[in-house]
Amino acid sequence: MADNKRIDEKTGISTVGHEWDGIEELDTPMPRWWLWTFYATILFAIAYCVAYPAWPMLSGATRGMLGWSSHGDLQRELAAERDRRAPVMRALAATPIERLPENPKLLAAAIEGGRAVFKVHCAACHGAGAAGGRGYPNLNDDDWLWGGDLATLQQTVVHGIRQPDDDATRVSQMPSFGRDQILKPAEIEDVVSYVRLASKQEPASASARRGAAVFANNCAVCHGDNARGNRKFGAPNLTDRIWLYGGDRASLVDTVTNAHGGIMPAWGKQLDPVTIKMVAAYVHSLGGGEGNPPAPQVATAPVAAPPR
C-alpha cells in the first residue's frame, strides 16, 4: 500500500498511499501552531510531573518539587479557619460558663458552635432536635435529673452519667425491686398505683393506699416523701408528666421490677473544654435552661428538690 504514495499534482502534497474506490488521503502536515501547542503540552506535562505529585508508587505517590498536596491545602484552610475563630475560642476559654449570659455575643457564638457539636457527638442518642426518646432524655423540656443550669450541664457533659472509669461521673442506681425480690409482685403493683396517683394518672384506690406505705419504706429515701425526686441522687420527679422510660402501668411495673440506668460518656476525655462549654450552652438554649443557682452553692441536699 505504502508503495502507492505519490505527489498530488493539485496541492503538491504527498498522499498517504491508501486508496478506496478512487478516494485518496493527503498526507497534509500538521499546522505549525498545532504542533507547537502539542510540544508545549508535553513540556507542561513533564514540568507538572516534576513539580507536583504525579507517579503512583508502591506506597503513596511521588511528592513533587513544590511539596504541594491536597491534604496540605485542607490543613491550610482549616488552620485559617482556626485562626479566624481563635479570638472567640480564647474568650470562651477564659469565661466561666455561668458568666456567659453576661456577654450575649459570646453566648450566641457558643450556642451556634454547640449546635454543630451536638449534631456530631450527641444527636446519635438524643436525636437531631435533642428530643431524645425512651431512655434518652429530651433536652428541650424543663425537667432535669441532675439540674439544668449552665454549670451543672457542663459538669454532666464533662463527666457523663455512670461512666465506669470516671470518679466524678454522675451515678444513680435504682434497685431492681422485682428481679432481686425486694418487693413482691403485688407490692410492685401497689407502689405503681401510688406513683400513678401521685402523677395524677389514676384516681385514688386501695392499691394506691397500700402502695403509699411501700413507697415510704423503699422509695422515699431517694425520690422524696412527696415523690418529687432529688437532683442530688439523680432521682426523677415522679409527680410530673415527663417519663424517661414511660409512665403507663406496664412501663412503671417494668421499671420497678428491673430498674433502668443509661450511660452517657464522659465527654471531658474526648472533647476540649471549650467544645463542651459550647454544647452545654446550646443545650441550655433549647428552652429548658435554668438560671444560675445562688452562690454559694447549696452543699447539703434538701429533702425535696427546689420548686421549679
Add this chain to the structure above:
Amino acid sequence: MNAPSALSPAPHLFEARRKVLPKAVKGPFRRFKWAVMALTLLVYYATPWLRWHRGAFAPDQAVLVDLAHRRFYFFSIEIWPHEFYYVAGLLVMAAIGLFLVTSAVGRAWCGYACPQTVWTDLFQHVERWIDGDRNAQLRLLAAPWGPGKIARRVAKHAVWIAIGVLTGGAWIFYFADAPTLLNQFVRGEAPWVAYSTVGILAATTYVLGGLLREQVCQFMCPWPRIQTAMMDERSLTITYRFWRGEPRSHGLKRSKAAEAHDVAPLHTGDCIDCNACVAVCPTGIDIREGPQIGCITCGLCIDACDDMMTRIGRAPKLIAYATELDARAEQAGEAPAPAPALRRLLRARTLVYFGVWCAIGLGMLAMLGERTRLQLSVLQTRNPLWVRLSDGAIRNSYQVKIRNLEARPRTVEVTIDGAPGVLWTESGDRAGAGRSVRFRIAADKVTKEHLFVAAPEAGPQRSDLRFTVRALAPQGETATATSYFERPETRP
C-alpha cells in the same frame, strides 16, 4: 479542490470593513448632540459623588449599589434584595420607554443617548483632534508608517485608553463609597475586583468605542432589529427627498451648465452629489439610498446638507426628519399638511405606550409609598414539633426574623394571638412570660429571635397562631405573620 487557475480571486466569507472616518460638521443637530453628550457624561461621572445624609446607620452616598451588604440606595429610596422587583419594574419601564420614544420620535435613543453613540462620538472627536479632519485622516491612513504616523497613532490610542480607564473608573464608584474607594484605588489598596472591573470596562470601552464603533450598531445590537418591527408609516425617520434631489447633477457647475446650455438632462434635482451627507455619517451609510438599518438617525447629514444647500443658494431640508406619510403626500404634490408636532405624537400607539409606562411607574410609586419598613417572618421549629413540659403544658418554638428596614435601631413588641399561651425569648423564662415580648432590633438589619410559646395541653392538635410585631416608638408600624401551634396527636 479543483481550482481551475491560481489566478481566480480567493472567495471571501465576508466583506472587509470599510473604515468610517466621519467629517466634522456644524449645525443644530450637532449642537444637540454636544448637549446630550455633555449631559449624559455629566450624569454618569457626577452621580456617584452626590451625597445624601441618611443618619449614622446607612451610607451617605446618594446613589449606591452596596453589593457587599445587599442594599441599593437611590436618594431617599432604599431597596433590599427581596424588593428587587422594583429594579425589574424599572427595567420594564426602560423597555416600554424605548418603545414610546421610538414610536414618537424614531430612533432618537440610537442617535443621541445610547452610550455606544455617545462614546463613539467622543472617540471620533479625539481622532479628529489628533489626526485632523476626514481628509487628513484618509491621507494618514494611506501614508506609509513613519515617525509622524506612529506618534499620532500612539497618541490617539493612548487617549482612547485613558478615556476607557476613566469610564471604567467612574463605574466602580457606584458600588462603594466614592471618596474612600478613590483614595484606596490610587494608593493600590482597593479590592482586586475594583481593578479588574476598571480593566474590563476600559477594555470594552476602548474596543467598542474606538475599534468596533458602528459595527456594534449594525451587527451586534439587537435594538435596530427590534425597532424595524416597530416602525410604521407615522414614524419619524431621516428622509432624503429624492423627488426633489434626483436626478443628481454631479456638481454645481454641471448643474448650472446643463441649465444654461440646454444639455440633457434638462432638469436636474437639488442634489449636487457633493457627498457631504456620506462624509459626515458616523455609521458610513448613504442616506440617499433610503431608510436603512444602519441609520441611527443622528441628523448630522441634515446639518451637512443644509449647510451645503445654503451655500449654493438652494432651499434647505433636502434631507430632513419626516414620516413616510408626509413624504408620500409631499411626493404626490399635495399641500404638505403641516401636521402639528403634537398631533403626530398623540396617536393611539404612543398613548398606549405612555399609558402603560405611567401605570407601571405610578404603581411602583404607590407601592413605595405604602411599603412598611418593618417586616416579620415566623418559622415554626419542626424538630421537635412540640415539647411536653413537666406540668403537662405543651411548648412550641419559633424562629422569628424581624427586618428593620429603617436606618435606626428600634424597640419592638411581638404579640401572639389566635391561640392561648404565653410567649418568652431565649433569654427570658416561662415564669415571667405573658402574651408579648419586647426587644431591640438593630438598624437596617434582620434580627433573629428564638421564641417559645407554651399553652395548656388541652386543645386542638393544630391551631393558628398569629404573630404581630409593632414598633413602639415613634411610628407604631406593625407587621403580622401566621404560624401554627401544635400539640401531640391525641389518640381517639
